[in-house]
Amino acid sequence: MNRALLPAIFCLVSLLAAGSALGDTFATQSSIQDTPSTPLERSRIAQAANWGLTEQEWSRFEHIQAGPRGFWSPNLDPLTALGIEAETDQARQRYAELQVTLEANRAERELAYQNAYNAAWAKLFPGLLPIQGMASPTSSPVAPRPALFVEDQCPACTAEAQRLQNADVAFDIYLVGSQGEDERVRTWARQAGIDPARVQRHQITLNHDRGHWFSLGAPGSLPMTFQQVNGQWQRLD
Numbered sequence: 001m002n003r004a005l006l007p008a009i010f011c012l013v014s015l016l017a018a019g020s021a022l023g024d025t026f027a028t029q030s031s032i033q034d035t036p037s038t039p040l041e042r043s044r045i046a047q048a049a050n051w052g053l054t055e056q057e058w059s060r061f062e063h064i065q066a067g068p069r070g071f072w073s074p075n076l077d078p079l080t081a082l083g084i085e086a087e088t089d090q091a092r093q094r095y096a097e098l099q100v101t102l103e104a105n106r107a108e109r110e111l112a113y114q115n116a117y118n119a120a121w122a123k124l125f126p127g128l129l130p131i132q133g134m135a136s137p138t139s140s141p142v143a144p145r146p147a148l149f150v151e152d153q154c155p156a157c158t159a160e161a162q163r164l165q166n167a168d169v170a171f172d173i174y175l176v177g178s179q180g181e182d183e184r185v186r187t188w189a190r191q192a193g194i195d196p197a198r199v200q201r202h203q204i205t206l207n208h209d210r211g212h213w214f215s216l217g218a219p220g221s222l223p224m225t226f227q228q229v230n231g232q233w234q235r236l237d
Contacts, residue, residue: 051078052098114202122200130199131182131206144228146171146236149213150188157223158192164225165195165204176209176222 048058061078064085069076076084079102083095121130148164148171150157164171173194178184185206189199198204216226216233225236 052102053078053082057082118200118202127196128186131185131208147174147212147226147233148172149174149176149209149222149224149226150192151176151222152184152188154222160223160225161192161194165193165198170203171225172205172207174207174209174212176213178208180208180210 044058045055048055051058053061058078061081064070064081065074065076069081069085073081077099079095079099083092083099086092086095118130121128146164146169148157148161150161150173152175161173173189175185175188185208189206194204194206199206213222213224216235226233227236228234
């Protein structure tokens with residue numbers, strides 16, 4: 001071999017090797033750019049999927065909540081926010097249908113669990129009236145029911161509870177000043193003649209007030225009855 005050609009051949013081999021390495025680098029970078037590369041991006045995609053939304057729709061939701069809507073309604077869910085701020089009737093209808101489906105599924109699961117809870121209570125604690133630990137007059141998973149606020153040593157409270165019970169109304173009783181003591185609520189219910197069977201079936205619930213009556217801001221003496229009307233809790237006379 002002509003020794004004069006060796007430097008040229010060596011340069012050519014070096015160039016080919018460098019080109020191959022550069023191509024591998026480009027391929028790796030392309031692969032990285034084609035997939036979500038950060039936990040934040042993967043989290044956003046997962047959050048969007050939980051609500052039946054695309055990543056672009058989730059970005060629009062974040063944009064909406066970063067503006068005036070986020071100030072007016074800071075805890076608005078994605079579907080409601082997108083539906084309110086929808087730019088077309090078609091988009092508004094899409095978000096409404098997504099929300100109805102999601103809430104129907106949620107209510108079905110919560111009702112199934114409530115039935116299982118009632119059955120477990122009746123099995124493990126027969127004869128003992130269950131006290132609702134999470135019930136709140138400001139968030140009902142199913143249909144809104146009258147919320148009756150009562151207190152101890154209140155004949156009018158007892159009379160109102162009996163009136164609702166005799167009218168075969170499903171309602172929730174909140175004992176103001178119970179101080180979180182379950183037995184105080186049960187004692188009040190027994191003295192008021194609340195039907196244990198209806199409590200077991202969840203047609204009537206017994207609850208600690210936990211400040212709910214105060215949060216409604218209604219003046220006057222107990223008893224008081226509230227019911228949700230068009231998303232707002234209003235006093236029933």
